[in-house]
Amino acid sequence: MSERINAGYVITDSVFIGDSEFVIGANSTSLGTMYVTWQCKDGDNYFWGHYLSDRRAAEKDLLDRAGNELRLQRQQEQKSKNKERER
Numbered sequence: 001m002s003e004r005i006n007a008g009y010v011i012t013d014s015v016f017i018g019d020s021e022f023v024i025g026a027n028s029t030s031l032g033t034m035y036v037t038w039q040c041k042d043g044d045n046y047f048w049g050h051y052l053s054d055r056r057a058a059e060k061d062l063l064d065r066a067g068n069e070l071r072l073q074r075q076q077e078q079k080s081k082n083k084e085r086e087r
Helices: 055-086
Strands: 009-017 021-030 032-041 045-054
Touching: 009 032, 009 055, 021 055, 032 055, 045 055
Parallel strands: none
Antiparallel strands: 009 021, 021 032, 032 045
């Protein structure tokens, strides 16, 4: 798999929840390494960046975002099941 880069940040980690992907990017500068978490569509459309200066904070943010997406998808599945039962 080739290295993914967006806006100068090397994508180091990713988590898929259904069709939704969340990633961490790292950018080493003379001031240190900066991190970002993005939601990503189609492997190259990055949006809703959260910018952080600490790796562990970025990892926590990645997992929080993925967990929120999982809850959202489960709620949507439950609503669909409930609608099916009503028919």
